[in-house]
Amino acid sequence: MKKIKNFRYRHLLLLFSLCAVILSALTGCTSAKADSRIQITFWHEMTGPAQVQLTKFVKEFNQSQHKYTVVPQFEGNYNEAVQKILNTHGTSASPAVFQSMDISTSQIYSSGYTTPVQKFITADNYDVSKISAVARAFYSKNGQQLSMPFNTSQPVLYYNATLLKKYGITPPPVDPSYSDITRVAQQLYERSGKKVKGLSVEIYGWLFEQFLANAGESLANNQDGHAGTPTAVNFTGTAATTTMKWIQENIKHGSFMNYGSGTSASANEMAGFLSGKLGMFLQSSADISQLTAGMKDQLGITYYPHPDGQKSNGVSIGGASLWISNDKSTTVQRGAWEFIKYLMKSQNQAAWQAATGYLALNKDSQNEPVLQKLYQKTPAAKIPSQQLARTTPNNTNSGIFMQGLIQERTITQTAMEQIYNGKNVTSALQDAEKQMNSYVQTTNKANK
Amino acid sequence: MNKNITGPNFQRLGQLFVLILLALFILIPFLLGFWTSLLPTADISKGSLWSSHISLDNYYTAITQTPIIRYLFNSLVISFFTMAAQLLFCSMSAYAFVFLEFKGRNTLFYVFLATMMLPFEAEVIPNFVTVRNMGLLNHYAVMIIPFLTSAFGTFMLRQSFLQIPGELKEASEIEGLSHWRFYASVVMPYSRISLFTLAAYSFLASWNQYLWPMLTTFSDDFRPVQDGLRQLQSQESFNNWGMIQASAAIVVIPTLIVLFIGQHYFKSGLNEGAVK
Amino acid sequence: MDAPITNKQSQTHYKPKGNKKPLTVGLSYKKELRERLYALVFLGPSLLILTIFVFFPMLRTLYLSFFLTNSVGKPTVFIGLQNYFSLLTSTAYLHSLQATFIYVIAVSCLTLVLGLLLAQTASQKIRGISFFRTVFSGTMGVSVSVAAIFWLFMFNPSVGLLDQLANLFHLPVINWLTQPGWAMTAVVISTVWMNLGFTFLIFFGALQSVPTTFYEAAQIEGVSKRYQFFHITLPMISPTLFFVSIITLIESFKSFGLIDLMTAGGPDNATNLLVYRIYQDAFLSGNYGLASTESVILALMIAFFTFIQFKVLEKRVNY
Incomplete structure (x- = not known):
């Protein structure tokens, strides 16, 4: 009896080792890639058409020369990527060049994990004057370019022009105030027999920041951090309160659609807009290409709305920039820089805007045929660039230089969620402000 | 044992009703997932789930376009x-x-x-x-x-x-x-x-x-x-539901097959454990 | 996930067999040394792994919980218990605790009741019952991300099935994942759905093991079905019942995947359960000190429930 058991057991063992051998052989095959080129790992957070276009650029770059191979890797959303970048620094898993969002600039810079692109600009005598000054300024410190602005967007208001026409509603003006938007939203909701929601503002901290910027109010003290490390935030000023009350008024009326927050929120928002169930929404200009591709109706675009009774101060840019890690060899860093230069080429920037809706940062791009064609087909596509062009940069609309802005977004988003679900505006904002202030104090203490 | 079968008719109907209700709760997410994985995303996002454009395109896309x-x-x-x-x-x-x-x-x-x-x-x-x-x-x-x-x-x-x-x-x-x-x-x-x-x-x-x-x-x-x-x-910022459901199906179908084949053995193993 | 095993466990716990006599004088010094060497070889690998990945990190987490950490995660300022104070006075954290308790209790209760109902229904001898048994165990093969995708589609506000049905019957449309109460409901439903396959199998096995003679005797005496269930079935399967409830409880305390995929903790932190909050504070905000404090609190709670499980199981063996 014992013998039989032994026999079976041996069989099992054999089977096991066989499986192990096959598996290890397979892993060996797939991971062994013979390539004499220098590998440049590139981390990005682009989704949808932007990812498609970016992958295309990478492919073209790899074909255009024989020295480097750029390997793109998608790392999830902007928030996730920041800690991944900081956490992997100095290991073999870390990227050579990475994309990191606007509000992480201060944090990435102070980590000391990157080589400022200024070093390569100077070495190459690279002509930066071709690159949009507003965008460059956002990512530089003391006249030194820290990173290269890449995907740069403007927040705008989208509306379904065909739908408004159908119900005989005058579209919002190019530079609308809150009450202009309210009017259109409510008319649309009522005249459609409550079938079409008028307006949506995604629960997104970026949009909250832009409301303050456009009203000319600082979100953090020390002039949004441009004059020193901020020690307190301002969520309870007139701008924030007025805006949130305006949204709540629309929610009460019923014309407002709340899609929530997070990745699926913006996807659902866009799906709602494309299927004609939503008339207007505030979102990044980066959505333009998806909207024009997916929409049968005519698309309308206006500037970001501003509070009544004042002129708009202009919004800051959004998006992300490209950084070069300093934990890789000089050759790898050089390769990363070559790739960045490639992306900034006039025709590539034009293709980028045409494919995504992010603004072309190279001034020569405007003359490229791709963009000319786009403007001819969809004149509204010009609006974001025009909004950017008419904005005079000042300390309230040039971004916020402070650490812990991811926390700021989490907290303001929670406040927005509470407000959207009916909580008193003032108390929600006060709670958020209190929370953020204590966070700022701890952060400053920990990083002293 | 006999009582159940020879019991009053309405009781048996009631049992059947409960069975079907519970089975639906478990099955619907599966069935809907598999069904939508066969539809073009355009139809799904229009909300027309009873479309007749059935194909394996989503599976093809998932296998060739995604890892x-x-x-x-x-x-x-x-x-x-x-x-x-x-x-x-x-x-x-x-x-x-x-x-x-x-x-x-x-x-x-x-x-x-x-x-x-x-x-x-x-x-x-x-x-x-x-x-x-x-x-x-x-x-x-x-x-x-x-x-x-x-x-x-x-x-x-x-x-x-x-x-x-x-x-x-x-x-x-x-x-x-x-x-x-x-x-x-x-x-x-x-x-x-x-x-x-x-x-x-x-x-x-x-x-x-x-x-x-x-x-x-x-x-x-x-x-x-x-x-x-x-x-x-x-x-998928554009919510390519068809392709996503197809990927989910690709992941779940092998496990389901293994489960159904292995269920017999698994159950007897379980019982053995319980009876001991 | 581990029920079949513990079914067995509960019956055989701590029963030393005859072959393990205490060390006797007859055991030579040389043999003792050899046994020790063997013990080292046999236990070494496991001990090493557990030390590196379980014991050390727990102590390290405790240590980190007394510090502020800088932007790259290094502990910089010792602050004693301040992290604990600020957590236990923070409305957001208390909110998370509350949400976690609601979630854990709702998931555990529903999983148990529905699992038992499924098992009881499937134990009936009706024609075609094996089809239903197969269906009921179906969700066992579903992993967390697949479950999330299936249910995200069900709850989707523009194309999801639930809202299409609501439209069809002119019911008010619910924004499942963007309203706090409904989002919690949605997450609970999805978790229960995912748990059911396994719970069903365990309960079904347990029900099958109740000797039929008990029921036959009850039927001869004309006892009602309900009486049979509460006075025969439930007591007979109580070890399984207890085991499944504790496991479900502990597993729901550790829920992360469904939350991450379905709500990301929102709306208004309504589904921001403890583990998700740890992830958020550590790996999104880079606040490792605070996240360590949250980890310690989580560990304490889970340790408490595991301890109860051990205790009760031990008792059960002695009856």
Whole structure:
């Protein structure tokens, strides 16, 4: 009896080792890639058409020369990527060049994990004057370019022009105030027999920041951090309160659609807009290409709305920039820089805007045929660039230089969620402000 | 038994109703998932779920345009090695707790038990730093090495080893079998049902890992399927529902098939466990 | 996930067999040394792994919980218990605790009740019952991300099935994942759905093991079905019942995947369960000190429930 058991057991063992051998052989095959080129790992957070276009650029770059191979890797959303970048620094898993969002600039810079692109600009005598000054300024410190602005967007208001026409509603003006938007939203909701929601503002901290910027109010003290490390935030000023009350008024009326927050929120928002169930929404200009591709109706675009009774101060840019890690060899860093230069080429920037809706940062791009064609087909596509062009940069609309802005977004988003679900505006904002202030104090203490 | 069949008609109808209701609750998400995986996304986003444009296009797209097969392969590798290692190391430590006599055995056993009280989720921060310092980030090893053994597996196998008749051990001592021989040729074959259960358990546990791989993998070359699906879902800013449902189906269909084939064995194993 | 095993466990716990006599004088010094060497070889690998990945990190987490950490995660300022104070006075954290308890209790209760109902229904001898048994165990093969994708589609506000049905019957449309109460409901439903397959199998196995003679005797005495269920079935399967409830409880405390995929902790932190909050504070905000404190609190709670499980199981063996 014992013998039989032994026999079976041996069989099992054999089977096991066989499986192990096959598996290890397979892993060996797939991971062994013979390539004499220098590998440049590139981390990005682009989704949808932007990812498609970016992958295309990478492919073209790899074909255009024989020295480097750029390997793109998608790392999830902007928030996730920041800690991944900081956490992997100095290991073999870390990227050579990475994309990191606007509000992480201060944090990435102070980590000391990157080589400022200024070093390569100077070495190459690279002509930066071709690159949009507003965008460059956002990512530089003391006249030194820290990173290269890449995907740069403007927040705008989208509306379904065909739908408004159908119900005989005058579209919002190019530079609308809150009450202009309210009017259109409510008319649309009522005249459609409550079938079409008028307006949506995604629960997104970026949009909250832009409301303050456009009203000319600082979100953090020390002039949004441009004059020193901020020690307190301002969520309870007139701008924030007025805006949130305006949204709540629309929610009460019923014309407002709340899609929530997070990745699926913006996807659902866009799906709602494309299927004609939503008339207007505030979102990044980066959505333009998806909207024009997916929409049968005519698309309308206006500037970001501003509070009544004042002129708009202009919004800051959004998006992300490209950084070069300093934990890789000089050759790898050089390769990363070559790739960045490639992306900034006039025709590539034009293709980028045409494919995504992010603004072309190279001034020569405007003359490229791709963009000319786009403007001819969809004149509204010009609006974001025009909004950017008419904005005079000042300390309230040039971004916020402070650490812990991811926390700021989490907290303001929670406040927005509470407000959207009916909580008193003032108390929600006060709670958020209190929370953020204590966070700022701890952060400053920990990083002293 | 007879009562159920010969009972009043309305009672049987009631039972059938409850059965069907419960079955629907379980089935609908599956069926809807599979159904939408056959539809073009354009139809889904218009809300016309009763479309007649049925095709396998989404599956084709998922397989050719996304690394879903690679994700599956990664998961297979990780789960397989985790399973094999746990079978080996858990059985070895369980053997020590049952058949070896040494000072501090009981204390050590309680120490093992204590680890079952500490959730891995509460330890990810230092563990991340550890694997980073070991240079394991973004590799299969990072998802296998921390799970090479488990206190739970040791505990379970110990229970099973305790069932081995003492006479066997005595006989082996008389025959002069070494511990290794006794372990390999008597203990292991004798406990194969428990080993099989542990294998299934550790394979599944590894297959379902989500948080840890999400923190430690950074490229599609090593990402397991759970996080791969997350990746696919978050990349599709345009909600390509058809393709996402198809990827989910690609992941779930093999497990369902294995489950249905293995169910018979699994159930009898279960009953055996329960009846004992 | 581990029920079949512990079914067995509960019956055979701590029963030393005859072959383990205490160390006797007859055992030579040389043999003792050899046994020790063997113990080292047999236990070594497991001990090493557990030390590196379980014991050390727990101590390290405890250590980190007394510090502020800087932007790259290094502990910089020792602050004693301040992290604990600020957590236990933070409305957001208390909110998370509350949400976790609601979630854990709702998931555990529903999983148990529905699992038992499924098992009881499937134990009836009706024609075609094996089809239903197969269906009921179906969700066992579903992993967390697949479950999340299936249910995200069900709850989707523009194309999801639930809202299409609501439209069809002119019911008010629910924004499942963007309203706090409904989001929690949605997450609970999905988790229960995912748990059911396994729970069903365990309960079904347990029900099958209740000797039929008991029911036959009850039927001869004309006892009602309900009486049979509460006075025969439930007591007979109580070890399984207890085991499944504790496991479900502990597993729901550790829920992460469904939350991450379905709600990301929102809306208004309504589904921001403890593990998700740890992830958020550590791996999104880079606040490792605070996240360590949260980890310690989580570990304490889970340790408590595991301890109860051990205790009760031990008692059960002694009856």
